Amino acid sequence: MKILVLNGPNLNLLGTREPEIYGFETLADIETEMKTAFPDVEIDFRQSNSEADLMTWIGEARGKFDGIVINPAAFTHTSLGLCDALKAVADAVPAVEIHLSNTHKREEIRHKSLTAPACIGQIMGFQGFGYTLALRALVHHLER
Numbered sequence: 001m002k003i004l005v006l007n008g009p010n011l012n013l014l015g016t017r018e019p020e021i022y023g024f025e026t027l028a029d030i031e032t033e034m035k036t037a038f039p040d041v042e043i044d045f046r047q048s049n050s051e052a053d054l055m056t057w058i059g060e061a062r063g064k065f066d067g068i069v070i071n072p073a074a075f076t077h078t079s080l081g082l083c084d085a086l087k088a089v090a091d092a093v094p095a096v097e098i099h100l101s102n103t104h105k106r107e108e109i110r111h112k113s114l115t116a117p118a119c120i121g122q123i124m125g126f127q128g129f130g131y132t133l134a135l136r137a138l139v140h141h142l143e144r
């Protein structure tokens with residue numbers, strides 16, 4: 001099974017970025033945690049601050065990956081383009097949305113996700129551990 005893990009803007013700063021909200025784990029720590037928890041899953045782990053990169057990677061996923069775990073970060077709340085990209089491949093490459101923080105406990109602007117309707121489901125509020133939970137949920141969905 002091949003899974004694409006996508007991370008949006010500013011997630012490259014994890015570890016030092018508002019650790020009281022996002023935790024002290026770096027993105028590299030999270031990648032290692034996922035790969036350790038699922039040694040049989042081929043994980044391609046990427047981050048970009050560019051919405052265009054993320055849309056391109058999603059658009060190229062058909063035929064290459066079985067599923068996507070995505071933290072669209074701030075683009076969650078703004079990007080109809082990412083929503084459309086996820087919908088365009090959803091029949092072949094289903095996605096699970098992950099957030100480190102519980103966005104519903106935060107500012108109102110973070111309560112709405114434009115990307116969630118294009119995903120099977122959402123995991124949030126468990127900091128870095130949520131990524132492994134999201135992958136667990138995706139593997140379960142794909143093995144049904």
Ligand code: DQA
Pocket residue numbers: 009010011071072073074075076098099100101102103110
């Ligand atoms: C985030 C939540 C977003 O609101 C924020 O813009 C992020 C990170 C999270 O993982 O909690 O960059 O997606």
